[in-house]
Amino acid sequence: MNTLTFSDEEIIAAIKSGGRKRQDVIRFLYRDDSLKNKIIHFVKRNSGNFEDGQDMFHEGIIVIDRNIRQDKFKGDSSIQGYLFSICRFLWMNQIRKQSKVSLTEDNSKLDSTAEETPESKLFSSEQKSVLKQLMSHLGERCQKILELWKLSYSMEEIAQELNFSSAAMARKNKYRCHKSLLTIIEEHPQLANSLKV
Numbered sequence: 001m002n003t004l005t006f007s008d009e010e011i012i013a014a015i016k017s018g019g020r021k022r023q024d025v026i027r028f029l030y031r032d033d034s035l036k037n038k039i040i041h042f043v044k045r046n047s048g049n050f051e052d053g054q055d056m057f058h059e060g061i062i063v064i065d066r067n068i069r070q071d072k073f074k075g076d077s078s079i080q081g082y083l084f085s086i087c088r089f090l091w092m093n094q095i096r097k098q099s100k101v102s103l104t105e106d107n108s109k110l111d112s113t114a115e116e117t118p119e120s121k122l123f124s125s126e127q128k129s130v131l132k133q134l135m136s137h138l139g140e141r142c143q144k145i146l147e148l149w150k151l152s153y154s155m156e157e158i159a160q161e162l163n164f165s166s167a168a169m170a171r172k173n174k175y176r177c178h179k180s181l182l183t184i185i186e187e188h189p190q191l192a193n194s195l196k197v
Contacts, residue, residue, distance in 0.1 A: 004024065004028060005028070006024075006025050006028055008075075008078055008079045010025070011025045011028075011029070011068075011079050012068055012073070012075075012079075015065055015068045015069060016068060016069060018154060018156070018157055019157065019160075022065075026061065026065060029061050029064075029079075029083070030061060032080070035057075035080050035083065035084065036053075036054070036057050038084060039053055039056055039057045039060065039083075039084060039087045039088075040053030040054065040057070041053070042084075042087070042088060042091070043056055043087075043091050046091060046092070046095065047095060048091065048095075052091070056087045056090055056091050057087060059087070059090050060083050060084075060086045060087035060090060061083070062150070062151055062152065063086050063090070064079070064082060064083050064086055065151070065152050066152040067086075069152060069154075134181065134184050134185060134188060135181065137184045138177060138180055138181060138184065141162065141173075141177075142173075142176075142177035142180060142181075144161075144162060145158060145162065145170070145173055145174050145177050146174070146177055146178065146181065148161060148162075149174055149178075154167070155167035155168075155170045155171045155174070156170075158170040158174065
């Protein structure tokens, strides 16, 4: 159970302020089991499984964090409502992409878009494993930098987290790591092709 609770205003303020407060509210959102279960239930009702639901919940928190930091969240709904809408949008978008892939292979699948196929189940997990494989060619430090960057950490926070002397130094390293990853992708075209939808 959560020992700390936050109002929507406190969540927004903490995410914008960054640092420890931001980490606390992100952890608080991750521990919201009723919301997580609602999202998992929605995904399972719409051709997904438990793991897909957990992935959407995780992706949704990344997006809400980024949107609040970029002032894209206008406060028209509650944080919980907004997070659920994001997850629903992300999942339906993924379903559309997957059905396009399946339909090019077999037009008969038009009648069974709600039916879960082994191909659609494997699709996102295959992509994740390919990305993991490509990332594994990078050093541990580079992997951590790109991971934090993907989670919308600011350069100041990345510098703090990884003991760089400044945000500029973190930016320089992020650029170098990102370039290395692009080089690795070019060197493994057969793997890189699996990432394309």
